[in-house]
Amino acid sequence: MRFQLVFPRGLEDVVKSELEEKISFKIVVEENPQGIPGRLIIDIPESDSPKLMSLRSIDWFLEYVGAFKVDTSIRGLEDIYSGIMNMKFPNGFRKASSFRVTCKRRGEHEFTSMDVQRKAGQALVDKYGLKVDLENFQANVFLDIVGDTCFVGLSGSEHLSGRYIVFTHPAALRPSVAYGMVRIADPKPGMTLLDPMCGGGIIPIEAALSTNSVKIYGFDISEYYLEGAALNAEAMGVSDRIVFKRVDCRRLSKELGFKVDRIVTDPPYGTKPIAKINPRAFYSRCLPEIRRTLSEDGRLVLITIKPGYVREISSEIGLRLEHERTIRHGDASPSIMVLKPS
Ligand SMILES: C[S@@+](CC[C@H](N)C(=O)[O-])C[C@H]1O[C@@H](n2cnc3c(N)ncnc32)[C@H](O)[C@@H]1O
Incomplete structure (x- = not known):
């Protein structure tokens, strides 16, 4: 057929x-x-x-x-x-x-x-x-x-x-894109994977559905979104695979206290009503924290409509751009970037 x-x-x-x-x-x-x-x-x-x-x-x-x-x-x-x-x-x-x-x-x-x-x-x-x-x-x-x-x-x-969204985050990532990002991150059994800005939990859930024996964490600053993420995870039968926790990513390394192998995330773009932030200032705060949290052979996969800011800040904090591609997501054309500690 x-x-x-x-x-x-x-x-x-x-x-x-x-x-x-x-x-x-x-x-x-x-x-x-x-x-x-x-x-x-x-x-x-x-x-x-x-x-x-x-x-x-x-x-x-x-x-x-x-x-x-x-x-x-x-x-x-x-x-x-x-x-x-x-x-x-x-x-x-x-x-x-x-x-x-x-x-x-x-x-x-x-x-x-x-x-x-x-x-x-x-x-x-x-x-x-x-x-x-x-x-x-x-x-x-x-x-x-x-x-x-x-x-x-x-x-x-x-x-x-x-197919599984019980709770829809106002800036939700399409599960197909989240899946693609997890696949690009390529977590292996025994590794840890974290989304420090997980919103409705789409990235951790796709990670749980497509991996075995990977320890998965989903953090967000909003208790409300974390509750929604927990509902989505429950609907997909992966609640026991993901630890959701309220953490401000600007304090990530102190709050977490250990290193992770893969960070896969969709930071706020600064264009949606939920996130009235200045993306450059925000990235300057959270990317160094992500760098500190990533193990030396770790990998960061992020999606952004501001790849220029990420390139600029990453080079200053010891993150090397390994791969970048533009995709289509709704009406936007964000970049998926893969970065590694240099
Ligand atoms: C683009 S949304 C993520 C959406 C998610 N990928 C989904 O599909 O549902 C960005 C998330 O970053 C969170 N956020 C904003 N500032 C944060 C901070 N300082 N620490 C942790 N999370 C933060 C927001 O609450 C929001 O849920």
């Missing part, structure tokens, strides 16, 4: 290595299909398809049917109609007694997602004579529109990012 995986742009290597680990080698058919990053098309045996639900590096997936170009003006609705009319849907779909259309859209368009759903629905009614049923549908047709490209698929997953 052919699937399209959707994940944060910039984490392609993470997705591919998780696929190799959990499904099999040589299944990627196309990377950046139609030139759109953050997507992979893969072929896997039908019997392996339930395994897709266990992938932590992706946001969602759909059973791939095809793709076509759409005009971003109002004329694009005619492209939707003709694109769907010309597309060959699998036999299973044609036999369904009812269907609905769901559209996810990214980019500027002169039409809405509702317009697209109506137009595509009309094409499917005209082509196959199927009945639309928004509540009790047998088949769900997904249209994933990115700029002038329309990917078409069937059912697939709901947004996997939301």
Whole structure:
């Protein structure tokens, strides 16, 4: 079966290595299909398809049917109609007694997602004579529109990012990104991993779900967020793997009293209402504390929209930049940076 995986742009290597680990080698058919990053098309045996639900590096997936170009003006609705009319849907779909259309859209368009759903629905009614049923549908047709490209698929997953969030932090990291950061940090059994600004606990939880025998800590200055993090950890059945504690990261080394092997964190950007901070001043306080807390062969993985400040401060405090990449997270393009004691 052919699937399209959707994940944060910039984490392609993470997705591919998780696929190799959990499904099999040589299944990627196309990377950046139609030139759109953050997507992979893969072929896997039908019997392996339930395994897709266990992938932590992706946001969602759909059973791939095809793709076509759409005009971003109002004329694009005619492209939707003709694109769907010309597309060959699998036999299973044609036999369904009812269907609905769901559209996810990214980019500027002169039409809405509702317009697209109506137009595509009309094409499917005209082509196959199927009945639309928004509540009790047998088949769900997904249209994933990115700029002038329309990917078409069937059912697939709901947004996997939301699969366990009981408590949502106002500046929550997507679990797929948190997973990617943990994977980049590469903690080994017997190591310690700390997120000193864990908010709703997404990084420690992804670490607990994807490692064995790693001692995991999640700290934050806010008792309220820590309570939310504990609820999320409980919902995922990893409460006993994580120690949550209220700690001000500007006093981290004194409060902790021992060194850790991996620090994986998402410091406040200074752009959200929860964190009216000056990021440069804040980083000048917390990065030296992180440096003091990191073991000499340790590794820091952080995500920030202010990589320049991190580079500047790190070089002054004996942290060497080993790797940096830009990813896509919502509407932002933060950097994931890997630093080591120098
Ligand atoms: C960007 S948020 C982290 C969100 C988290 N990654 C999630 O997905 O839920 C940054 C966090 O840093 C915390 N924070 C701000 N100042 C802090 C400090 N001095 N010490 C520890 N945590 C702090 C905030 O309370 C906030 O939860």
